[in-house]
Amino acid sequence: MKPIKVLEYNIIKSFQMVKSDIAKLQAEISSLSSTLSSWSDTINSVLEQQKEFIDEIDELKRQISKLKAQQRSTINGLAAREKKYVSSVNSKKLHRADCVFAKNIKEDKKLFFSSRTQGLRKGLEPCKCIIT
Ligand SMILES: [Zn+2]
Numbered sequence: 001m002k003p004i005k006v007l008e009y010n011i012i013k014s015f016q017m018v019k020s021d022i023a024k025l026q027a028e029i030s031s032l033s034s035t036l037s038s039w040s041d042t043i044n045s046v047l048e049q050q051k052e053f054i055d056e057i058d059e060l061k062r063q064i065s066k067l068k069a070q071q072r073s074t075i076n077g078l079a080a081r082e083k084k085y086v087s088s089v090n091s092k093k094l095h096r097a098d099c100v101f102a103k104n105i106k107e108d109k110k111l112f113f114s115s116r117t118q119g120l121r122k123g124l125e126p127c128k129c130i131i132t
Contacts, residue, residue, distance in 0.1 A: 076112060085113040087124050094119035099129035 001009070086102040087094045088109045094116070095102035102110075113119035116130060 078114075083112055085116055085119045085130075087111045087113070087119060087122075092123070092125050093127045094124035094130060095127045096129045099127060101127060101129070 083097045085094055086097050086099075086105060088105040089111060090109060093101065094113070095105075097112075113122075116126070120126065
């Protein structure tokens with residue numbers, strides 16, 4: 001082969017190699033891009049699940065606070081059934097249920113206690129009706 005032919009051959013060969021490298025790179029880029037898009041789908045579905053979990057947790061919190069409210073009213077209801085001692089949410093005095101002051105407390109403000117000790121333990125001061 002003439003030197004000029006060899007040079008031409010080498011140049012053609014080099015371009016072919018570059019071309020095949022570019023093709024390989026394009027294939028890698030396209031595979032990376034599909035990997036990225038599948039990750040992005042995964043991330044989106046995880047975020048979606050997280051949102052659902054948060055909603056479920058909120059729902060559970062609502063149910064718990066509802067149960068707590070029921071529990072409070074049940075406890076108050078049990079004490080109310082005995083209705084021995086009464087105080088008001090607005091005062092620090094503990095009364096017997098038949099005390100005039102106790103009767104003046106509005107029903108929805110009444111707190112009931114089944115025993116004197118139970119009321120006093122809450123830090124309430126005994127009214128005259130209890131002392132005498
Ligand atoms: Zn009283």
